[in-house]
Amino acid sequence: VTFLTGIETLWTLQGAVKKDGRHLTEDDLSPISDGAMVLHKDTIKWVGSRAETKTAAFRRRFKGLRARNLGAKTVLPGFIDCHTHLVFSGDRQSEFELRNRGYSYEEIAKNGGGILKTVTATRAATELELTQLAQPRADRAFRQGVTTLEVKSGYGLDFPTEEKILKVARKLKGPRIVTTFLGAHSVPAEFRNGPQPTKEYLKHVIDWLPRLKRWADRVDIYIDRGFFDLEDGRALFAAARNQGMSFTAHTDQLHHTGASAMAAHAGAVSVDHCIKVSDQDVKTLSTRPTTCVLLPTSDFYLRCEYPPARRLLEAGARVALATDFNPGTSPTQDLSLVGVLARLEMKMTWFEVIAALTINGAHALGFPESLGALEEHRRGDFVVLDCDARDLFYQVGHHPIREVWKDSACKYK
Numbered sequence: 401v402t403f404l405t406g407i408e409t410l411w412t413l414q415g416a417v418k419k420d421g422r423h424l425t426e427d428d429l430s431p432i433s434d435g436a437m438v439l440h441k442d443t444i445k446w447v448g449s450r451a452e453t454k455t456a457a458f459r460r461r462f463k464g465l466r467a468r469n470l471g472a473k474t475v476l477p478g479f480i481d482c483h484t485h486l487v488f489s490g491d492r493q494s495e496f497e498l499r500n501r502g503y504s505y506e507e508i509a510k511n512g513g514g515i516l517k518t519v520t521a522t523r524a525a526t527e528l529e530l531t532q533l534a535q536p537r538a539d540r541a542f543r544q545g546v547t548t549l550e551v552k553s554g555y556g557l558d559f560p561t562e563e564k565i566l567k568v569a570r571k572l573k574g575p576r577i578v579t580t581f582l583g584a585h586s587v588p589a590e591f592r593n594g595p596q597p598t599k600e601y602l603k604h605v606i607d608w609l610p611r612l613k614r615w616a617d618r619v620d621i622y623i624d625r626g627f628f629d630l631e632d633g634r635a636l637f638a639a640a641r642n643q644g645m646s647f648t649a650h651t652d653q654l655h656h657t658g659a660s661a662m663a664a665h666a667g668a669v670s671v672d673h674c675i676k677v678s679d680q681d682v683k684t685l686s687t688r689p690t691t692c693v694l695l696p697t698s699d700f701y702l703r704c705e706y707p708p709a710r711r712l713l714e715a716g717a718r719v720a721l722a723t724d725f726n727p728g729t730s731p732t733q734d735l736s737l738v739g740v741l742a743r744l745e746m747k748m749t750w751f752e753v754i755a756a757l758t759i760n761g762a763h764a765l766g767f768p769e770s771l772g773a774l775e776e777h778r779r780g781d782f783v784v785l786d787c788d789a790r791d792l793f794y795q796v797g798h799h800p801i802r803e804v805w806k807d808s809a810c811k812y813k
């Protein structure tokens with residue numbers, strides 16, 4: 401049992417929990433001044449103020465506990481990065497240069513760039529090589545306070561490589577890992593000459609599901625014009641449901657296809673990107689349990705428009721934020737940049753950003769009961785800062801994290 405005191409402000413987010421992560425105000429971060437916490441095994445046993453620890457009821461419940469003074473200005477729930485493509489080999493910096501020189505995607509793809517370049521490099525890498533590339537990335541996330549990290553496959557596009565990526569992801573150390581099978585990321589080169597390449601390839605993806613279930617917690621698909629369509633999405637979701645797996649989708653990023661609304665109706669845990677959404681889509685998203693995951697660093701690198709965060713928030717949609725870390729369109733793991741762009745370009749408030757990276761990220765991954773807030777019975781995942789919570793997501797590249805606790809133990813200091 402660990403008994404922590406000396407927390408100037410303990411932001412519990414209990415109000416955000418009660419409001420299902422929607423229509424949040426500053427009060428919903430539910431701060432406790434001069435806070436204290438009791439941790440046991442991997443969970444939180446008690447949260448309150450130091451004054452409450454002097455009461456008879458507390459002393460009866462926790463006899464003889466010795467307090468440890470944390471001496472912290474701020475404690476927040478651990479951050480959740482609920483959308484990354486973290487396991488890959490190779491890089492795409494030459495493509496970044498070409499794009500800046502005015503080459504189009506089609507031209508870059510014709511010259512062997514794009515997702516398929518990463519697929520070639522990732523297929524060629526061994527499991528050990530991929531682990532050696534991915535572990536430092538997971539460490540980088542953890543040092544920024546990311547205690548739960550989602551990792552997608554999708555750079556294999558064949559069974560052995562998709563399995564290899566998911567295995568590597570599952571074994572990463574540091575943050576709690578949620579793995580997602582994204583075989584439906586793109587159509588591999590070997591299928592592109594058939595009469596119906598997308599449909600043909602998707603049949604294989606669905607076929608792999610039962611065998612990949614061991615390594616993957618969820619299923620994902622990239623739906624857009626020229627990629628997979630709504631019908632493909634429905635077929636994959638039905639297959640995932642048959643396997644007892646939850647599912648999510650990349651939706652309405654480049655064009656409006658209606659995929660966000662379709663996936664929300666189908667029961668997706670999250671819909672990610674949500675840039676080209678109509679008023680009707682926004683209405684649908686505000687009434688469904690699905691979380692909207694917005695990925696501003698990807699919009700920044702693509703220099704495309706940002707998602708209509710204010711419209712979504714004001715309608716009552718639940719909004720989460722993530723890095724979308726990948727070598728092509730979002731080659732950054734910097735959570736501070738995600739937050740700054742969300743505030744500057746999407747006009748999210750500081751407290752909406754905090755909720756988007758904690759409790760609403762937990763919703764996006766399907767763990768709203770155990771992660772993303774600080775209260776009894778939840779996992780002891782939190783970050784300790786020597787500055788005010790309002791100092792976060794203001795300076796790009798600033799990560800004032802003193803300690804990262806996961807499962808009630810300090811794992812980074």
Ligand SMILES: [Zn+2]
Nearest residue numbers: 483485650724
């Ligand atoms: Zn993505």
